[in-house]
Amino acid sequence: MARNIEAAKCVQCGKLHYPTHFYCPSCKGTKFQGVAIEGEGTLVTWTRSHVLPLDYSTMYITLGIVQMDMGVKVMGQLDVGTPQTGMRLRSRIGKVREIQGSDIKGLVFTAI
Amino acid sequence: MARNIEAAKCVQCGKLHYPTHFYCPSCKGTKFQGVAIEGEGTLVTWTRSHVLPLDYSTMYITLGIVQMDMGVKVMGQLDVGTPQTGMRLRSRIGKVREIQGSDIKGLVFTAI
């Protein structure tokens, strides 16, 4: 079972943010609770990238920004044939990259 | 036959310098003639280095600064068993390093 990707919830004011900040964007608090980024969301924008960093051997990767129902926007890889802005997606944790021989896990989205 | 290592001689004022500068250190001229660094010289200081950059597989390298009779001071590798400050040396061009699979040539000194 892969480790979750987490947003940070301010212990002081409840504001949720992602990625991590040292100070809460709302109240400057410095204590946070991890909240798993999971569930469903809506595709905000996407791209199919044909020019890739060194570590990939595929022809392209599909990337998107997703507004999660749980409250934060995230970048993730899309496992979707024909993406369309506004489509509904579900997240899972999967391998998104290999860096110096290690698998990196991250958010991968499929169509609902 | 390996390419020479060259000092620069100012066309305008004759000042010899090494390594290269864009402006002559004496007269600010910008035209230079190459002068081969070769022949004999005197050891100014030396070290035996036991902690080496990635590209070396030897246990240590011996490095020195040499005052050449032809007029410039240079750094070079010493092919000398027991170096001593003030000793006389003769230069040749040899392999001094391997960078990403290519041999780099430079000044190597032996005792006279």
Place this chain on the structure above:
Amino acid sequence: MRDVAIVGVGSTQFGRAQWSLLKMMCEASHEAIQDASLGDRKIDAVFVANMGSARNNRMAGLASALVDRMNLYPAAAETIENGPASGASAFKMGFLGVASGFYDVVLVCGGERMREVNNLEATEFVSFLSHRYAEYVYGVTLPGLAALFARMYMERYGVTNEHLAMVAIKNHANGLLNRKAHIRDSITMEGILTGPDAINNNPWVSEPLRFYDCCPVSDGSSALILAPANLAKELCRKPVRVAGIGQGTDTHAVHERPDPTELTAVRIASQKAFHMAGLTPQDIGVAELHDAFTILEIAESEEAGFFPKGEGHKALERGETQINGRLPINPSGGLKARGHPVGNTGVSQLVELSLQLRGDAGKYQVPSRPKHGFTVNFGGFGNNVIATVLSEGV
């Protein structure tokens, strides 16, 4: 603060370097020094802009190396990195040095030699600018971030691939007039978008962006000399005053911006620069914007205040940003055609603007001889932006 002026400018040919990074930087600096007719006056400090020397050229302490190569000891030497906005950052530092009275004569030199590594390594290196664990690990590159931005922008404001191509065609036409430009190719709408060979001539990089929507990977160096205004009149027939500098930062991860189609840092930087200059966008007669991607020229022209939000592409359609239009943008060819030696670009934009304000831009001189010019130098994907206003005379 003292008034500060640009009293000399220089630049190498852009493209694939024939020389080492340092030698390129010497050539550009020498040209700027000659242009300023410094005579025996000493340079007090050197500010170098560079992004990749430690990774791509096995060199650190680049500014110290430049001082050595040019025998400028004991001049102070500093190397500044702000990704693609390194150039404007180094320029700002030089400005602060002179404005404060700490230094009199300052050399600002940008240099980048990306093509010492291959294209894949260059792309990977530039992607180090993205957010380490919220973006980079997903394999996003700068063209990828630009593509995510472009799709949103196009869908919201009705910008089409034709509009993007119009930016490229305009800037390549300008680049043809600039003998130092990296790319000197005339391109047509048919050739890159509507014709039968378009997809071969102009393949996808990161959809919806194609090859001609992205700037090339260039080597190159530019340099300029700064001096206090009172000294500038002595050193230079046509000094150019640094009227305003503004800077803004934004979230690192593009997706974290409340509205990711807004380039807040561009807006803040521009407003600050105009405020300092005591000018408005209407006063500007020429602009060099950061068109690393065609969409950025359009978006920046709006955030800077030249056109209402969502209407930059209409001004483009009307030809207002052409070299003989109301507000010529990127008469030098921009990053698209002049080239984008990453860390150098900001310096090169200011060199180009100085030439325009002096009337020395030759074949690509804006015919109106503008009195005030404007630049945007865009760091990261818009998370650190510097805008500058230059004015003719001191």
Place this chain on the structure above:
Amino acid sequence: MRDVAIVGVGSTQFGRAQWSLLKMMCEASHEAIQDASLGDRKIDAVFVANMGSARNNRMAGLASALVDRMNLYPAAAETIENGPASGASAFKMGFLGVASGFYDVVLVCGGERMREVNNLEATEFVSFLSHRYAEYVYGVTLPGLAALFARMYMERYGVTNEHLAMVAIKNHANGLLNRKAHIRDSITMEGILTGPDAINNNPWVSEPLRFYDCCPVSDGSSALILAPANLAKELCRKPVRVAGIGQGTDTHAVHERPDPTELTAVRIASQKAFHMAGLTPQDIGVAELHDAFTILEIAESEEAGFFPKGEGHKALERGETQINGRLPINPSGGLKARGHPVGNTGVSQLVELSLQLRGDAGKYQVPSRPKHGFTVNFGGFGNNVIATVLSEGV
């Protein structure tokens, strides 16, 4: 120019980082912000000192990333690299920003996480500071350059390996009192030089330098807040004034110096700093010198003007540089024991000096409570050096 003061300082533990580079930098910055009691006052600009993030941590635009991580938008953000003197360079930039009136409150933060790569790669990376084709290609490292320098120095001035060991022993003893120091080991002359196990405890690195003549490879971050003097009194009970900053450069290749035992850039930087401060070496009560190698502490103490050339080792013998001596040098442990996170070191020296002048250095407080302190931050192998004089109060 406005007078500028340090109004807050902070620092992480030095050694092997438990956190990412950015998180370390947040910790140090947060401590400095708390120390300054800024309240709701905004930070206008962030100047970051770092040498290796692009190579060792796959990150560019580090200052922008720090602004993001700490939610300091739209603060300006700049990253400055000057090798081992990056810290003092970033500090100088922050100083110019405040002195000019362009910024009011500035955060200067140094951070380095070298130990994300192995020791060989770290050594190789630091050797990028040497001259590309006259030094680097021969396989010389920074310890190698220091060794070439040390042999000449020792032969000319009668400095012995015992003298070098005395520097190490003194600074390790000081480091034992500093809970944030990287190395907290008591060492003895017998253990590292004269005893039967000395060659095992203290092997050759680059003859005549041994393991304990060289500083460790450290991770760590330090930060400080700058403000104009008038504001400083509001923000801080014990502000420290930036009295003088001087910088000098020298030939890149060590062998090209007419007399390679002279550290001309240290001499010039020190003279300029004293001149600006209106003080002399006799006014200084505490110094943090750049002892990346033991020989450098001795040589810098002479070039800075504290002792005649060739007599620094005699002052050391007499105990004058001990924490309770006439001129305590490196009471914090110096680079030798406190550690040397390369790009951060200059900031950390200024943080230590501030603590001394405020009387806040705790167990390693210099008992005389000096009014004026001095630092040397040594870039490359002495080709770009910054000296700073700080004074108690504003």
